[in-house]
Amino acid sequence: MIMNEIRNSKHEIRIKRETMFEIFENSLISNLFVVARVRAFLRETRNAQILQRSLSDLIFFACSSACLRVLNGNSKYPRTRKHALLRTNPAVPELISQSDILRTTASMKACCVILLGCMIFFFSGNQASAAEAVFKQDPQYQKSFDESVDKALAYLAKSQLPDGSFPGGMAKNTAITSLCVMGYLARGYSPGLAPYGETIDRGIDFVLASQSSDGSLVGHGGGQMYSHNISTLMLSEVSGMLNPDRQKKVDAALGKALKIILDAQRVQKQDTHRGGWRYERNSNDSDLSHSGWALMALRSARNNGAPVPKEAIDDAVGFIMKCRMQDGGFAYQPGGGASITQTGVALLCLELCSRHREDTTLKAGEYIAAKYDVKKTNEIPFFYYAHYYLAQGMFQLGDDQWEKFAPKIYGTLLKLQKEDGSWPPIGQHETQPGPCYATAMAVLALSVTYHQLPIYQR
Template structure:
């Protein structure tokens, strides 16, 4: 067993013990099916000790089976998609599809390093997502088949980081969306490459990441959420999940992140869950929708909550509303946005939800790929659709630290 895997096993063993103790304390008399913020004391993984901790990055797809077994034993054989990959998660057809998609996406990069089209031309959000799609294949700045494209994308994002910490182009509308995705990208880059490679680039990435995180912390509103602009007024679930993922990525990469900020964000997300298990757009009353519900589930998971009735109810709602291949009309609304979060939620949940969801969304996305290797999104453009599809389809590779439970 390698030292890194031994350290990982010890960390997982400690975490499994903590989680077991917390579950033992849960109130066993809670009525099934109810959704309320006070139902179950949330099981946390990592955010209780939220100050910076050493990061061990393990590219799960490359981990030898013997090493995976050590980690599984340390968890007490707990079942999750990450720790126990299913047979045939990756197929030859999927490999061919991803290879074509990556080539198509890389070819669309603009000379200045950006991606994006239609109203999202040269968008930091689309650029960040495109780079994450390339990194999901193992490419990092300057390394890998598409390392040059990731480097150029990173430089574009860094050039659009303002002194205040906001990552946005001058023409950006609703800049906190783009800021959240860009901060997530910076966190993943820094988490995967710190301590090696271009030290000047690593230093600049770190400085931008620190400023971006501080901006997120200071722009949280009193309810615990975020909205379109970097000011602490108003909030919605869509923008809030972007910031929670960004904070999680930064924390994984070793940055200090305020636990109070995360706790308030969790309270806000919980307050937006309806009795049907789905999540609404804002704190005030409103209908559930499956894309927001997938985002709501993922936000709780990225806050370190994995065992919770709110998550179970949310997954039930998403499966019942947008199961791939079931020809549900609602499932086409905000298609790529919804599936970007849904596949993460199912992956992090593991077990039966992942076993059902993954083959279905894999088959559906392979069928939607165009002859040139891209995926179409009528509202946000092909660059966005292709990046989102590739992130979804490469979940089983387990390269990005944010997807490692």
């Protein structure tokens, strides 16, 4: 009789184990059926990113739900079933005890706990990313986003002066006008076409008229190499979108403007500053801020087929790398302290120059993510300048870094926009450039996902 009871007990253990596996299997199959149905629905969104993230979350749900059913003892197996002989016959425990059944149950549950823990560990990072991806793709959010940019462009159009320039800075600043023109291009508007074709054309003509006989695009607004580099970038970006007469003027202006940038890079400098640019054409040192605009102008022109030597691009990248600090950030000049603003400049330039997601750019992205505090953004010097580079750089870096960063920077900028569509200058450094400058930089920062400006396309 004892042996019969032992056989019954072993059979019960096997049934218990098989029952628990059956619970897990049936629950998992049932949940995966739901996943398949939802997957079919998600495919209709035609959004691969959302589909991938959502399926990842649903698989996590299916497996974890199956584990929880086992842990909760959701079974038809009677929990209170016991054998009288196991309780009364002292010979039985030496061969098989009630704890064998309990150990079988416990081991199965332990496996489920371990599996559940592993899933939480591996999927937890995707939960935030998925939520942020949905937030970013939300139709109402996108509508608000589009309305914000459109209001800003309407404000700029009303602010344009009769000569085609946009107010701000010292006298007639070609850099501010060029930034405003690029704001329209970034939204997908083209020269000569309604509703802002005339606004764009007049801005281009103002910059062309400001060029001196030696090719400088500074005009009377000051800023020297800042104004020249930014205006050169704008003319390169708009090239190919113009009518034949205006295109000829732009081609001629670009040839002279690019020569100035290349000559300024070739000025004799110490090794730590070689390859970069500074405030003046003949400066014998360099900084990352000026070099960023100059490099983008050269890169844009080279992309358009202009005869820009590859060595010029490589030397500029070499200078940027000299500004890199051990913590992954970048400094204004070699040997200085890293800042979030200059790290954004470096990240964008390196990404545009075939350094996509290398160790250097990944660490720069980590530095930016760690330093960007939404509660302290007003403490960032050159607020709009910084946000322009941070948005562009992190977007180029892409993947999870951009998904996590985008809602932060979008939220920061959108809440600052005024009712008339403009953005107010923040801090002493951007008071003089004025609201047109601030608005143009905000538009360029917010427009990265439109993929319209060739230089910023992934």
